[in-house]
Amino acid sequence: MPIVAQSTETTDWVSRFADEVIEESERRAPGTVTSVADAPVVVVASGLSPSGPIHLGNLREVMTPHLVADEIRRRGYQVRHLISWDDYDRYRKVPAGVAGVDESWAEHIGKPLTSVPAPKGSPHPNWAEHFKAAMIASLAELGVEFDGISQTEQYTSGAYREQILHAMRHRGDIDAILAQYRTKKAPAKKQQQKQVDEAELEAEEGSGAASEDDGSSGSAGYFPYKPYCGNCEKDLTTVTAYDDDSTELTYACTACGFSETVRLAEFNRGKLVWKVDWPMRWAYEGVVFEPSGVDHSSPGSSFQVGGQIVGIFGGKQPIGPMYAFVGISGMAKMSSSRGGVPTPADALQIMEPQLLRWLYARRRPNQSFKIAFDQEIQRLYDEWDKLAAKVADGSALPGDVAAYTRAIGTAAGELPRTARPLPYRTLASVADITAGHQDQALRILSELDPANPLGSLDEARPRYDKAEAWINTHVPADQRTIVRDEPDTELLKSLDEPSQQSVRLLLDGLAEHWSLDGLTHLVYGVPKVQAGFSADATPKELPPEIKTAQRSFFALLYHLLVGRDTGPRLPTLLLAVGQDRVRTLLGE
Secondary structure, X not given: OOOOOXXXXXXXXHHHHHHHHHHHHHHHOOOOOOOOOOOOOEEEEEEEOOOOOOOHHHHHHHHHHHHHHHHHHHOOOOEEEEEEEOOOOEXXXXXXXXXXXXXXXXXXXXXXXXXXXXXXXXOOOOHHHHHHHHHXXXXXXXXXXXXXXXXXXXXXXOOOHHHHHHHHHXXXXXXXXXXXXXXXXXXXXXXXXXXXHHHOOOOOOOOOOOOOOOXXXXXXXXXXXXXXXXXXXXXXXXEEEEOOOOOEEEEEEOOOOOEEEEEOOOOOOEEEOXXXXXXXXXXXXXXXXXXXXXXXXXXXXXXXXXXXXXXXXXXXXXXXXXXXXXXXXXXXXXXXXXXXXXXXXXXXXXXXXXXXHHHHHXXXXXXXXXXXXXXXXXXXXXXXXXXXXXXXHOOOOHHHHHHHHHHHEEOOEEOOOOOOOOOHHHHHHHHHHHOOOHHHHHHHHHOOXXXXXXXXXXXXXXXXXXXXXXXXXXXXXXXXXXXXXXXXXXXXXXXXXXXXXXXXXXHHHOOOOOOHHHHHHHHHHHHHHHOOOOOOOOHHHOOOHHHHHHHHHHHHHHHHHHOOOOOOOHHHHHHHHOHHHHHHHOOO
């Protein structure tokens, strides 16, 4: 009977998958597993193709098994999280919008990614290493522990030689499996488009070569192996003859006309086609858990077909949940075939790793979600801070506690965090108003809570730096806040008596209420007092007209301070402008 160290405190999706993976891993182990100590090493896997910027959709390919692996580690098991860098895939097209790349890179289409030059100015030796490096740095910041495997190294070193020869000997069996799906009627065009829309080209260049290549059949028969040309290095080759006994293989290149005969038992310049390569690796590495995008999970696709082909290599198909689309709020929907798609590095520039981990942890793999690059990031941070407060006071639900715990750290410990996590929207407003002047930013932030002033800007980092980066990179220039240099005398002269009174009430209360909470109470309280109510009156005690009066009052202050009818939260804006300058701009 398998020993499963099941978590009794959480019932989130991560715990459920961890239970299944442990059970499956122990089921595959020889003999009886009686304790965690003698349990086999659990192997989970991800596959990434560094064919261009590795985007936030591809990150789900890593975060799903990472979270499961980390839960298993927390229970005391040994785990290997493999990231297979599919850097021996063919270079399929020149991605748009990549700095240092022009159409001359088209001449390399068909070569292995590791044989394509890196973008101009890159310190890396080739295309694949250039895009791998950015992802590796992001994974380190996210606390993802993994073993990276270069498929270029695996294939060119001969590590898979026996598996390749085995596949060639059993090419008839492989072809028969694939033929079951080749003869099936293709989905109607409308349905195909629906699938593309749902996938959003999400994994087009994600796990492996998502072109779904299953090999070629010619006059010499079917072959699940594709050589790279010995002359032009491209994979535009056709196997014309193969002998099982001698392993002599003859191929011809349609790109350059080159042809040669090699001994496959010694030849290391080629690879199994994707639909055979993937299940071969499941068997080779003993993978128990590996998710896949919607393109790999539909009927007749590589995951389904691989479940039958893996038996030819003596292995078993892993537990493989389908993961859904990751959307972007504030930027165009992602496809890694287009330039400018947001990557994990882009997200980590504007948000702490804990928040990004939480976005992946709190949703089941088959649930879509969005990552915010627009104003929505402020709401997300508010939600995150509220969750942190609920976890701290014990009022959070178990599933939310589980997601929070997985977000703030791993089995190895907590990720570095901001010592004083001030509200993100406040930090963004301060960064906006001060335009990079750190002394000014510290002055404002130290006045937020006079009883516990901020001693150094470092206490608010890295969250402050993330908020400042968001302001500088994702807020349009026409939405930035520019405080007036001089009072708007024309507007001040035109104010009616009630408006003048509201400004006077605010000025009279500034000194006494000069803190974030105090100014919040003051600006909301002025219209209440003008209407004959207490500044402490709650919304339930007030007529609906008070909200209208508050909005009008706020718009007036924005016009007097920044020349617009909207802006950062007024309490933060007032602190940022400073008491003396506020008095000047309001006509005192």
